[in-house]
Amino acid sequence: MSVTPSSKPKIATCWLGGCAGCHMSLLDIDERILDLVKLVDITASPITDIKKPPEVKIALIEGAVCNEENVETLHLYREKAEFLIALGDCAVFGNLPAMRNMFSLQECLEEAFLNTDSTVNGKIPNGPDLPKLLPKVLPVPHVVKTDYCIPGCPPxxxxxxxxxxxxxxGRVPPPEQIPYTLFKFD
Ligand code: SF4
Structure with missing residues (x-):
């Protein structure tokens, strides 16, 4: 049996340093997800568990850029996407993951793995399989050209x-068209 390739536009999503809350919010479109899959093919995404994006019309990126693997993934999505969206405050501003930027990376690692009251004989993990942490957490627009930002925690x-x-x-909505009451910053 041959499968006819779909002519629908493709979208992809990924999450970097995020909590999955922005993807949960995407799923909160509820039954409209049925309308969405009539309009688009959802390709690489934590929702589909497809890891690598093909060429897509739109990529939605959740989360801040925290480590070298995030940088690599983000560049891959940028290369494949016609229109790249930073989704949620972590992607747009750094938000929660960027709270570690108030301290040095070494201080954060020592606090997390050596100095907490519950730690006994702690050790800072370090191995070839672990992505190297960036000295500072970065928002998506600081790493790649970003075509649109949807703030909110979650949006x-x-x-x-x-x-x-x-x-x-075929329209890029001016941000002022989005009612302010729909933004959540909690
Ligand atoms: S913006 Fe909020 S909901 Fe989205 S990944 Fe960051 S902390 Fe989670």
Whole structure:
């Protein structure tokens, strides 16, 4: 049996240094996900568990850039995506993962693995299989050209839906068209 290639635009998503909350918010579009899959093919994504993106129209990136593997992944998505969106405050500003930027990387590692009250004979993990941490956490626009930012922690599902459907209709929505009441910064 031959499979006819889909002519629908493709989207991909990934999360870097994030908590998955932005992807949960994407799923909070609820039954509209059925409309979304009529409009697009969802390719590489934690939702599909496909690891590498093909060429896609839109890539949604959750999370800040915390380690060398994140940098590599982000460059791959940038290379493959016509339009790259930083999704959520961690991707847009650094947000929670960037709180470690107030300290040196060494101080953070010592606090996490050696100095906590519950630690006995602690050791800072270090091995060839572990991605090397960046000295400072970076937001997505500081690493690659970013075409659009959707702030919020997490962004409201209605905002994600609005931006995606506008882009798929060939329009880049001016941020001022998004009602302020839909943004969450908690
Ligand atoms: S923006 Fe908020 S919900 Fe999204 S990954 Fe960061 S902490 Fe999680």
């Amino acid at each position: 409201d599902a209605d905002v994600i839906w609005f931006v995606l459907t506008e882009l798929l209709a």
